[in-house]
Amino acid sequence: MTYTVQDRLIALGAIYQATLCVRRIATKGTVDTDIMEPCIYSLFQKDASTPAAIFGPPGSLAPGIRELANQLSGKTGRDLEFTRYLLALIKLESVLNRRSSLVERIGQGIEEARAKLTHFPLLHPNLLAHLADLYSQTISQLQPRIMVRGEPNYLQNPDNQNRIRALLLAGIRAAWLWRQMGGNRWRILFGRQQFLAAAQTYLRSQLH
Numbered sequence: 001m002t003y004t005v006q007d008r009l010i011a012l013g014a015i016y017q018a019t020l021c022v023r024r025i026a027t028k029g030t031v032d033t034d035i036m037e038p039c040i041y042s043l044f045q046k047d048a049s050t051p052a053a054i055f056g057p058p059g060s061l062a063p064g065i066r067e068l069a070n071q072l073s074g075k076t077g078r079d080l081e082f083t084r085y086l087l088a089l090i091k092l093e094s095v096l097n098r099r100s101s102l103v104e105r106i107g108q109g110i111e112e113a114r115a116k117l118t119h120f121p122l123l124h125p126n127l128l129a130h131l132a133d134l135y136s137q138t139i140s141q142l143q144p145r146i147m148v149r150g151e152p153n154y155l156q157n158p159d160n161q162n163r164i165r166a167l168l169l170a171g172i173r174a175a176w177l178w179r180q181m182g183g184n185r186w187r188i189l190f191g192r193q194q195f196l197a198a199a200q201t202y203l204r205s206q207l208h
Contacts, residue, residue, distance in 0.1 A: 026150025
């Protein structure tokens with residue numbers, strides 16, 4: 001299957017959106033549900049018709065893609081924290097991809113979480129706790145571990161810890177999609193202008 005720059009933008013934007021959520025929880029203690037929901041929603045999608053459909057309705061990734069466009073254009077000043085998370089998630093996913101037993105365990109854990117969706121809404125604390133525990137049992141065992149920086153009083157809150165781990169799992173899922181579509185570091189490095197143009201097109205389409 002042939003993927004376009006716009007398709008790859010979706011995967012990159014999803015990594016940025018998960019990162020944006022993690023950072024807001026870590027530094028502010030809260031994040032808007034409409035930014036977080038597409039990330040968690042993506043974990044349960046297996047047969048979406050397009051890469052964008054993995055994340056829900058059109059425009060679902062606008063916050064992440066807007067942040068990506070800001071970083072690519074340099075308008076708001078480069079934020080190296082976003083780059084750190086991006087590279088760490090991509091690296092961690094490539095490590096995970098070589099551990100078939102862990103990939104299988106994650107798949108089983110997500111199916112167990114899917115069963116809970118009949119009883120709980122998508123962002124219910126019980127469901128997020130399940131996804132967080134799955135992350136702790138699998139991806140947390142791999143190197144490099146992702147270090148989340150923020151305010152200690154927010155980071156020590158158990159509900160925030162669960163939300164952050166569930167979002168990092170969603171970030172890994174987006175990194176998997178990025179790799180499936182032929183994404184790599186070189187595409188980011190040498191495709192900056194292409195991705196910026198694609199991001200601007202995506203964001204303009206949400207204004208109509």
